[in-house]
C-alpha cells in the first residue's frame with residue numbers, strides 16, 4: 001500500500017468512541033494511513049458514530065451528505081476517497097446505511113475494528129464491505145498498539161478500555177444491543193497497555209467501559225479480578241500519577257472498589273455515578289435494578305472511604321409515566337447528594353428499546369419544564385462547589401497551552417479546567433496551583449509557592 005495516504009476520523013459520543021478512534025488510527029498506521037484533521041485532505045473518512053442521543057442516525061446521514069460533497073470534489077480531481085461508518089449507528093443500521101447513503105464504502109460495528117484493513121481492501125476492490133458481527137476473536141488483541149509518537153501527540157491523559165458491553169438492559173438504553181454482552185479484558189493486557197502509555201509520558205489513565213465497575217477480567221492468578229483490584233494493580237505502574245474510571249452503575253460499587261477510594265492516593269476523588277431518577281417507581285420501570293436508597297447508600301459508602309469525593313451523575317427527565325411526584329423525588333435526591341456537576345436530558349425514545357413502546361409518554365412541554373427546574377438546581381450546586389474551590393490549593397495536571405500567551409491549562413482532581421500563567425515547560429507535569437477565581441466552567445489560579453503548598457484535595461463534597 002502507498003505510504004502517503006491520509007485518514008480523517010470524526011468521533012461522536014462517549015470516551016469509548018474516542019478510545020476506539022485512536023485504536024482504529026493505530027491499526028491503520030501500519031497500512032500507510034497517516035491521520036489528518038482536515039476531511040478534504042483525506043483518502044479515507046471514518047465517522048465513528050454514537051447512538052445515545054436522539055435522532056442519532058439522522059445526524060449521521062446529514063453528516064454523510066457533507067462528506068459526499070468532499071468525495072465528489074476529490075473524484076473531479078482524480079482522487080478516490082473512501083467513506084466508512086463505524087460505531088453504534090453502524091451496528092444498529094448495518095446495510096441500511098449503504099442503501100440510504102450510496103457514498104458509503106464500508107460499515108463496521110464496534111466489535112470488528114481489527115478487521116478494518118481487510119474491509120478497506122475489499123472496498124478498494126469495489127465491494128460494499130459490511131461487518132457488524134460480534135466476532136469470537138478478541139478485537140483488543142488484534143488492534144495495533146499506538147506508537148510512542150502517537151501516544152505523545154495525544155497528551156498526558158489517556159483512556160484505556162477495560163470492559164465493553166452491558167448486561168443490565170435498562171429499558172431506555174441501546175448499549176446492550178449495539179455493544180453486546182459484557183466482556184472484560186484480562187488484567188495482564190490492561191497493565192501492559194498502562195505501562196506503554198506511562199512510558200510514553202501519560203500521567204493520567206481513565207479506565208473506561210459502558211459498565212466499567214462490572215469489570216471481571218481474568219487476573220494473573222486465573223481468577224476474575226474486580227475493578228478495585230485492577231485499580232490497585234495499575235496504581236503500581238511507574239509514572240501513573242492519576243487514575244479515574246467511568247461509567248459506573250450504582251449496583252456495582254463493590255467493596256474492593258470502595259477500598260480503592262480509601263487506599264489509593266492516585267484515584268482521583270471525583271466519581272461519575274449515574275442515577276437517572278430519584279423515584280423508585282421510575283427506576284423500576286427503567287429496570288435500573290437499584291432504588292433511590294441504594295444509590296444514596298453507594299454515595300455514603302464512597303464518602304465514608306474518601307471524604308473529599310465529589311459526585312457527578314446522569315438524569316433522564318420525563319421517562320414514560322413520570323409524575324410530578326416522581327420528579328420531586330429526583331429533585332430531593334439531588335438536594336440530598338449535592339452534585340459537583342451532572343448531565344441531564346429529556347427522555348427521548350430509542351427505536352428497539354422497551355421504553356420506546358411504553359404508554360404514558362410524557363408531553364414535551366412537561367419534560368422541558370422539569371428539565372429546566374432540574375438544571376437550575378444542578379447549576380446552583382455546581383456553582384457552589386466551584387466557589388468552595390477558591391483559595392484552595394490543588395494539584396493540577398497541566399495538559400496544554402491556554403488561549404492566551406503565557407497561559408497553560410490543566411485539570412484539577414475534580415476534572416475542572418484550571419488556567420494558570422506559567423511556563424509551558426510544566427505541561428505534562430503535576431504542580432500545585434492556588435485557585436483565585438472561578439467562572440461557570442473554569443477555575444483560574446496561580447502556581448503555589450512552596451510555602452503555601454499543602455495537601456491538594458481539600459474541597460468537601462456536598463452542597
Ligand code: SF4
Nearest residue numbers: 166168169170173175
Ligand atoms: S447500565 Fe448503562 S450501559 Fe447498561 S443498559 Fe443501563 S444505561 Fe445502558
